[in-house]
Amino acid sequence: MEDKSISKIFEVVGGRLRTNFVLALRDGPLRPAQLSQKLDAPISNLYRIFNDLKQVGLVESFEKDGLVYWALTEFGEKWLKANIEIVTGTLREEEKESFWKKHRVSLIVSFSIVLFAGIRALLASEPSWLLGGIILSIIVYFVIEKIK
Numbered sequence: 001m002e003d004k005s006i007s008k009i010f011e012v013v014g015g016r017l018r019t020n021f022v023l024a025l026r027d028g029p030l031r032p033a034q035l036s037q038k039l040d041a042p043i044s045n046l047y048r049i050f051n052d053l054k055q056v057g058l059v060e061s062f063e064k065d066g067l068v069y070w071a072l073t074e075f076g077e078k079w080l081k082a083n084i085e086i087v088t089g090t091l092r093e094e095e096k097e098s099f100w101k102k103h104r105v106s107l108i109v110s111f112s113i114v115l116f117a118g119i120r121a122l123l124a125s126e127p128s129w130l131l132g133g134i135i136l137s138i139i140v141y142f143v144i145e146k147i148k
Helices: 006-013 016-027 032-039 043-055 074-088 104-124 127-147
Strands: 059-064 067-072
Touching: 006 016, 006 043, 016 032, 016 043, 016 067, 016 074, 032 043, 032 067, 043 059, 067 074, 104 127
Parallel strands: none
Antiparallel strands: 059 067
């Protein structure tokens, strides 16, 4: 384990096969042939990936009953647990914000403009006020979103 820098680890884990390699080991140690079968990848590629991951300290090998197994190191398990959302491309539920919550200021301001334009259009009997309000509210929405 020569280098544990963050950038080196993400460089080594980058790529679909490398990511799937790490994810496959989170359920426990596997023999190289089992991993090759599980990932449907040539074993020669997996040995290269294993060596890269071993260099940054994410995986290790051990022998049991004369067979070689690959497993996540303690550091590898901690790293995977901390980065599972990034690696799997998902977010925890509490981190997911609804569209309405994320854009509430823009939506409230834009809706208010349309509402006031609609009221003005009714009072003045001019439908063009409503059209102008809609156009203005769209512009304001995008300006506010750009500023955020």
